[in-house]
Amino acid sequence: MTVYHFHLRTAHGLERDEIGLICPNLEEAYLDACASIPKLAVDLIEQGYDPSACIFEIYDGADQLLMEVPFLERIKRVQKPPRQEPLAISRETQALFDRLDLLRLSIQDETAKLRANLAQAHEETANIRARAKQHVP
Numbered sequence: 001m002t003v004y005h006f007h008l009r010t011a012h013g014l015e016r017d018e019i020g021l022i023c024p025n026l027e028e029a030y031l032d033a034c035a036s037i038p039k040l041a042v043d044l045i046e047q048g049y050d051p052s053a054c055i056f057e058i059y060d061g062a063d064q065l066l067m068e069v070p071f072l073e074r075i076k077r078v079q080k081p082p083r084q085e086p087l088a089i090s091r092e093t094q095a096l097f098d099r100l101d102l103l104r105l106s107i108q109d110e111t112a113k114l115r116a117n118l119a120q121a122h123e124e125t126a127n128i129r130a131r132a133k134q135h136v137p
Contacts, residue, residue, distance in 0.1 A: 004029040004066075005059040006036075010049060014057070026066055029058050037074040051075060 003020040006029075023029040033056040041051035056069040089097075 002029075003061045005061075005063075006033055007057040007059060008040075009055045009057055010044075011053045012049075020061070026058070030067060030069060033058060033069045034074050037069070037071050041071060041075050 001022045001024055004023050004026070005017040005020040007017050008015040021029070021032060023032060037051075037056070041054075044051040044054065051071045052075065054071040056071075057065055058067040058069065060066055
């Protein structure tokens with residue numbers, strides 16, 4: 001296991017990590033640096049700094065620079081997606097949509113008629129039952 005130091009280079013200079021972190025290898029040190037960047041970027045933004053200009057410099061215990069990890073590897077500027085124009089559809093497709101609209105309206109109309117007929121049938125059935133009860137000796 002090796003002690004790695006994660007010095008932070010900002011637009012204002014270098015903040016040295018005097019304590020360091022024990023990692024099994026440089027790859028793990030790199031992954032630890034990457035994992036900490038999003039949270040640190042939020043903290044820097046809250047303090048009024050631009051995290052896109054920041055870099056972790058990973059050093060070994062002998063103070064040798066081993067790797068640089070730019071914050072931009074882990075953060076991206078949020079951009080609004082480009083405005084998309086509505087998709088153009090062919091005349092044939094529009095004709096199909098128009099037919100579907102007519103079919104939907106026709107189905108709604110037929111459904112209303114069926115419900116009215118069903119209600120009338122229930123009413124007539126109730127009347128027949130009522131008359132049948134009157135004629136029971």
